[in-house]
Amino acid sequence: MEFVQNFPFLSIILSLFAGPLCSVLNGKWARRVNTAVISIIGIMSTLVLGNAISAGRPYVYLMGHFPAPWGNEIRVGILEAFMACFFCVIMLLCMLGGIREREAQIEEGKQNLYYVMVNLLLSSLLALIYTNDLFTAYVFVEINTISACGLIMIRQTGRTFEAAARYMIMSLLGSGLLLLGICHLYAVTGHLLMSNIRQQVQLIAATGQYHISLMVALGLMSVGLAIKSALYPFHAWLPDAYGYSTLSSSAILSSLVSKGYIFLLIKIFYRVVGFEVVRESRVVNVLFVFGIAGMIMGSVSAIGEGNLRRMIAYSSVAQIGYIYMGLGLATEAGSIASLYHVLSHGATKSLLFVAAAGLADASGGSDRYGDITGAGFRNRLAGVAFTVGSLSMVGMPVFSGFISKLLFAQAAVGHTHKMLPTVIALAISTVLNAVYFMKTVIRIYTRKPMGLSGMGSGGAETGRVVSLSEQPAKSAALVCFILLNLILGLNSDPIVRLIQSGIEMFE
Template sequence: MAFVQNLPFISILLSLFAGPLSSILSGKKAKWVNLAVIGAVGAMSAAVLAFVLSTGEPYVYMMGHFPAPWGNEIRVGVLEASMAVFFCVIMFLCMIGGSRERELEIEESKMNLYYVMVNLLLCSLLALIYTNDLFTAYVFVEINTIAACGLIMIRQNGRTIEAATRYMIMSLLGSGLFLLGLCFLYDLTGHLLMSNIQESVRVLKQTGEYHVPLLVSICLISVGLAIKSALYPFHAWLPDAYGYSTLSSAAILSSLVSKGYVFLLVKIFYRVVGFDVIMDSKVINVLFVFGIIGMIMGSVAAIKENNIRRMIAFSSVAQIGYIYMGLGLGSQIGSIASVYHIVAHAATKSLLFVAASGLTQASGDSTDFFDLTGAGFRNKLAGIAFTVGSLSMVGFPMFSGFTSKLLFAQAGVESGNKMLLTLVALALSTILNAVYFMKTVIRIYTPEKKKVLVQKDFHSVTMADQPAKSAALVCFIVLNLFLGLWSEPMVRLFGDGLAMFA
């Protein structure tokens, strides 16, 4: 076995042990440890991706001296490695972009605890990406939930504590349903290893045995992960969690945490149950319908908001709807579109949160829509970045969101009886996206009267005033353009990864 094949396991262990280490360090030292760990894990994930691309085959890594089912395994393919790379890149930029807000909003004595949670979150996301064992996946789903809850409530004000409580209640409901589904599946198959479960499920399908219990298991798992990823109408926890937590927390939660659960659901559909069984169960039709509803209702709620961060949060409800709609189409191109949108939305939503923070910084730290009048002139880079993110969400050519919507439209055309509803929903959602994002862009580029500027203590913010945030914004813009202009290699990469899944 080549040494590079050990790197996924080393990445999980490194981020896991970085958590306890950060708890005994000062906030400043814990910050540098966290950034170093994210960078190291990203570099190792890139090396693993290069290795898997060179071999053209996935591989299974056995942890310890005992084979499954007594031991544990992780599985590494093109899709897993590429997701690990992208997640590390997004998390690194979110941590850099939100450094000013963390210093202002988190008590110094609790700063190291924040980095404990971030390291545990990174560890759990990597485990969800790589694990080949369903019970291990459940364990890290719970670690992910606890770490995310800590990131929300670390700010310690009334709204964040309320948001964290609501998030915990909804997440525990989702975790409970997910665990019940796993118990049913284990009772039916006698296995927890994904490949072994798939073999047993294939036999059950051929014999026709336990059809109803298998359907119940699939439904429980799907609903549990849908709740945790904020699919409409299970999104009640999301606006406050994203809207009132500190900047880096909001960016990481919106771009990575919910996507980790969606990625796990994709793994279960392809590698545990088998996509042909999922198609026969008709569960994807339910996900398709709720995905369509989420696309529309999330955008309608965003239009009604006058708080820019809550508006961006409600936009995430619509974007999660896109992902589930793609999965619900039940085709290879639909799944590729959903996986691509996981990455495109992660890059764009983080950009929007960081850019919005720059705009509010130039507006007396107010998130009110009307106070942002002229903010694009007071913070030029943040204004440009928010415009780029908005155009991407609307689906403007050159940006990542355009490729996502093009793939969804292509998948819809090939979907037969779902074509009309898919194309109508895409068109309507795009119009609604344009309404709330473009009106915000117009607002930030509407000149404000000088008298109002003095009265409200608004001021200009230059790149020199916010070097870390400026660097993050530039990198996010470049990443968005990369995903939009060089989308064909990425689509091919994700297609090859899904083929390895199957």
């Protein structure tokens, strides 16, 4: 085994042990350790990706060198390495863009605890990406839940406590259903390793035994992960969690946490159960219907929102709907479109949250619509960044969102029963996206009347001009997010081929 093939396991362990280390450091040193850990893991993930591409096949890493079915395994292919690399890039930029807000909103003596949660969250996301064991996945799902809850409530306001409580209740419901599904599957197959379960499922599907039990297990796991990733109508916790937590927390939660659960669900579909069995079960039809409902209702809710960050949060409900709609098509093209949208949404939604914080900085700290009027002139980089993110979400060419919608439309073409609903839903959702995003872009580039230019809706002074040099970390993060969005939009072919190769390795 090449030394680089140890990196996935080392990445999980490094981030896992960085959490306790940060608990004994002060806030400044904890931040440095966290930045170093994310950077090192990102470099290791890039090397693993290069190794996977050159090898052209996945490999299995035995933890403790015990073979199946007694040992635990990590399975690494092109898609796993690529997602790990992408997650590290997004998390690093989210942390970079939110430095100022974290220092202002978190008590000085508790800032190191924030980095404990971020390190544990990164460890859990990497484990969900790499693990080949269902129970290990469940353990890290719970670590992910606890870490995300800590990121929400660390700000310690009434709103964040309430949001964290609602998040915990819904997330534990999803975790319980996931665990029931795993236990049910274990009772039927007698295995917890994904590859071993797949072999038994194939035998069960061929003989017709335990068909109902298998479908119950698949349904429980699918619904559990759908709840945890905020698929409509299980999204009630999301607007407050994203809208009132710190900037870095909002960006990480919207871009990465829900995507980790979705990636695990895709692994269950392909590697645990087998996509043919999933297609025959009709579970995908339920996900398709709820995905389309989320696309429409999330956008409708965003249109009526008067707070910028909560509007972006409701937009996430719609974008999660896109992903589940693609999975509901039950084709490889639909899965590729969904995975590409995971990348597009992760890059764009982080951009929007960081840009919204920049617009609020130029508006007396307020992100209400009445106060951000003209903010694009007062913070020019944030205005440009928000415009880029908005155009991407609407689906304008050149940006990543256009490629996502094009892939969804192409995946639906020729589908006997789902082509028309998919195309109609894409059209309606795009129009709704344009309504609330373009409305916001017009507002931030509309100058206030002279008599009102200095006062916000609450009577506070607004209108402060923010220069690039004043917030260098946030400016650097915004520039990198814009470039990432353009890369995804202008160089989609190699990324799509990479995703396709990764899915083929899932089998």
